[in-house]
Amino acid sequence: MKELNDDIDHIFRDSIENEEIFPSENAWNTLDAKLDKRQLNFYKQKVTRYRILTVSLALLLVFAGGYQFLVQPTSLTKVATSSPISDVSPVAVNDKNNLIVSTSTTPSNDQSNRSIHTSPVPVVHTYIASKADPSEGSAVSGSSTEKITPNSMIGAASSTFGTSNPELPITAVAPTSNETASETREIETAREAAREAVTTTITGGETATATTTTTSTEAPNSTSTSTNPSPLPLKSRLSFTVLFSPEMSSHLLTADHDSDHDTRPDADDDFSGREKAAFSYTAAVKVGYDLNKHWTIFSGVNYSSYAQKITPSVVHPEQADDGSMQYTLCTSAGDASLPNVSGHNLVSKDSLSLRSFSTESLRFISVPVTLQYNFAVKKISFHVYAGVSFDYLIGQTLEVEVPNRGGSEQLCTITSLDGIHRVNMGFHMGLGAQYQFSKHYSLLFDPSFRGSLTPINYNTEVKSYPYAYGLSLGLVYHF
Amino acid sequence: MSERKSSSEENLEALIGKCIEGERTAQNEIYKIFAPKMLNVCMRYSKSREEAEDTLIESFLKVFENLHKFRNQGSLEGWIRRIMVNTAIEKFRRKGLLYASYSVDEMKEVDFSTTDILGDMAVKELIQLVQDLPSGYRMVFNLYAFEGLKHKEIAERLGISEGTSKSNLFDARAILRREVEKSLKQAKASNE
Numbered sequence: 229m230k231e232l233n234d235d236i237d238h239i240f241r242d243s244i245e246n247e248e249i250f251p252s253e254n255a256w257n258t259l260d261a262k263l264d265k266r267q268l269n270f271y272k273q274k275v276t277r278y279r280i281l282t283v284s285l286a287l288l289l290v291f292a293g294g295y296q297f298l299v300q301p302t303s304l305t306k307v308a309t310s311s312p313i314s315d316v317s318p319v320a321v322n323d324k325n326n327l328i329v330s331t332s333t334t335p336s337n338d339q340s341n342r343s344i345h346t347s348p349v350p351v352v353h354t355y356i357a358s359k360a361d362p363s364e365g366s367a368v369s370g371s372s373t374e375k376i377t378p379n380s381m382i383g384a385a386s387s388t389f390g391t392s393n394p395e396l397p398i399t400a401v402a403p404t405s406n407e408t409a410s411e412t413r414e415i416e417t418a419r420e421a422a423r424e425a426v427t428t429t430i431t432g433g434e435t436a437t438a439t440t441t442t443t444s445t446e447a448p449n450s451t452s453t454s455t456n457p458s459p460l461p462l463k464s465r466l467s468f469t470v471l472f473s474p475e476m477s478s479h480l481l482t483a484d485h486d487s488d489h490d491t492r493p494d495a496d497d498d499f500s501g502r503e504k505a506a507f508s509y510t511a512a513v514k515v516g517y518d519l520n521k522h523w524t525i526f527s528g529v530n531y532s533s534y535a536q537k538i539t540p541s542v543v544h545p546e547q548a549d550d551g552s553m554q555y556t557l558c559t560s561a562g563d564a565s566l567p568n569v570s571g572h573n574l575v576s577k578d579s580l581s582l583r584s585f586s587t588e589s590l591r592f593i594s595v596p597v598t599l600q601y602n603f604a605v606k607k608i609s610f611h612v613y614a615g616v617s618f619d620y621l622i623g624q625t626l627e628v629e630v631p632n633r634g635g636s637e638q639l640c641t642i643t644s645l646d647g648i649h650r651v652n653m654g655f656h657m658g659l660g661a662q663y664q665f666s667k668h669y670s671l672l673f674d675p676s677f678r679g680s681l682t683p684i685n686y687n688t689e690v691k692s693y694p695y696a697y698g699l700s701l702g703l704v705y706h707f
Numbered sequence: 708m709s710e711r712k713s714s715s716e717e718n719l720e721a722l723i724g725k726c727i728e729g730e731r732t733a734q735n736e737i738y739k740i741f742a743p744k745m746l747n748v749c750m751r752y753s754k755s756r757e758e759a760e761d762t763l764i765e766s767f768l769k770v771f772e773n774l775h776k777f778r779n780q781g782s783l784e785g786w787i788r789r790i791m792v793n794t795a796i797e798k799f800r801r802k803g804l805l806y807a808s809y810s811v812d813e814m815k816e817v818d819f820s821t822t823d824i825l826g827d828m829a830v831k832e833l834i835q836l837v838q839d840l841p842s843g844y845r846m847v848f849n850l851y852a853f854e855g856l857k858h859k860e861i862a863e864r865l866g867i868s869e870g871t872s873k874s875n876l877f878d879a880r881a882i883l884r885r886e887v888e889k890s891l892k893q894a895k896a897s898n899e
Contacts (some may be wrong), residue, residue, distance in 0.1 A: 248743035
């Protein structure tokens with residue numbers, strides 16, 4: 229019997245194995261078209277990657293910029309407040325963002341009639357030593373022997389005004405008319421001014437004689453008595469927002485060729501065809517901090533869901549980890565084992581036809597960090613924002629109507645999907661408007677877009693990046 | 708001879724290089740070289756020619772996508788063939804088709820002389836017989852008889868038990884013997 233069996237194997241193997249069967253012309257054409265499509269998808273994926281990279285870089289730059297606003301030059305402020313004003317020259321910013329350096333040739337005890345432009349913006353008022361260099365036309369005298377280090381000076385200048393505007397002009401403002409000599413000049417950059425200033429050691433009694441004209445961009449009568457403008461209190465910069473955003477969500481899919489899972493070449497198309505966008509939402513509470521008039525940084529907690537509808541299909545049993553056979557519904561997010569409501573022991577050849585749409589929902593708690601740029605800040609103001617979030621999956625639900633033995637459908641809720649990450653990273657962006665209807669309250673309208681930067685699943689046929697677009701409606705309380 | 712061989716190997720390597728770069732004409736060349744042999748493999752694992760061509764196309768897509776992983780250490784033909792077989796197994800597992808619709812009890816006692824077969828049956832007919840097997844039997848028979856896998860390996864690859872694999876092979880052989888005999892009898896009758 230064994231020989232007979234071996235013979236039949238042999239006969240078929242020897243007869244068939246070396247035969248060549250020529251495929252139809254159509255086969256190559258189909259393959260050619262599919263190769264084109266794959267190539268297109270490859271480029272699409274590349275573009276998507278570049279987009280993500282670009283968004284990430286943009287966010288990084290924005291956050292780096294925001295960080296500069298957040299960092300206050302505390303050490304220099306200390307210097308300023310501890311130093312007598314006569315020892316060093318004051319620096320301020322006028323309302324056109326010009327850095328004002330006031331120099332004095334009068335004795336240091338003459339403080340009463342010193343005048344400088346003051347700034348309406350809440351900058352930390354710092355003081356830098358000015359330069360006594362007649363050859364450059366500046367005229368300075370002072371009695372201070374205090375030295376300020378170059379780094380702290382440069383740091384102070386750039387921190388106060390932000391590094392985003394290195395070309396900030398500096399205007400030297402003439403002291404009051406009773407001074408014997410004065411000079412006002414434009415210095416090209418704040419950095420340069422600071423550097424020049426600190427290289428000079430001010431010696432007591434030195435008097436410059438150059439005569440200069442005030443060239444400030446401000447009108448002469450705009451000068452006022454110098455005071456150190458104090459920053460707004462922390463409380464007034466804070467806001468608290470609650471919002472709700474109805475959304476439609478879907479999943480961006482790319483084939484996962486690195487997966488151990490058997491990956492079909494057209495798996496992403498297959499899933500895309502079977503899965504439809506569905507209603508989702510985000511509810512959020514967040515705290516905002518105004519970095520300045522235009523920039524606000526937010527953080528808080530979001531509760532959000534990504535939902536999608538899955539079209540009816542035929543499912544087959546697969547062996548579960550415990551060895552039992554269970555019907556498996558494959559989704560782009562992960563595979564779900566359906567309960568066996570038929571009461572039969574399942575075997576591989578069985579199949580089950582699902583007749584209704586299934587609904588899959590992934591729920592996340594996220595901690596977002598958002599930077600917002602406000603413009604046209606009036607009763608109705610507008611803004612654009614972008615940010616990243618750290619998303620933690622707190623629940624997954626797949627609602628499937630499974631036909632039972634009697635032929636009717638039984639709603640089953642599956643709360644576990646194989647191959648889904650707990651933690652991933654997301655992004656969000658949008659633009660919108662805010663209507664301030666009372667001293668403390670504003671209404672918020674934000675068309676928004678959010679999505680996942682990292683795939684939410686692993687070791688599955690496709691990598692899934694859920695995304696959602698919607699309209700956020702919120703209430704803002706300004707402290 | 709060895710020079711010619713090395714030059715053909717060089718040509719193949721050049722073709723592979725161009726394929727990796729995505730050159731369509733080179734991909735077409737590779738396809739022309741290997742498609743006839745591979746369609747034979749796919750035919751054995753499929754129910755019909757259409758299904759076999761689908762498997763062939765799907766497999767070649769994988770071949771071109773993963774060609775950069777081929778390290779020229781074995782034969783390209785063997786590597787492509789493995790992809791064809793894996794794709795066929797994948798499709799089989801996806802569909803979960805392990806039919807057992809044939810009753811084979813009556814065939815166990817058939818007196819069957821294999822030596823008569825070779826000259827009398829066309830290859831096409833033999834392939835057709837394999838194609839007509841229920842898919843579970845067909846998979847096990849192919850993996851055992853053509854790929855030389857053991858029952859344990861077959862069970863792992865197909866996600867079935869070893870016992871099912873043995874039983875499917877037994878039944879597949881019985882069916883093939885019965886069908887071959889039937890064909891031979893028909894052929895003899897028509898000759899007479």
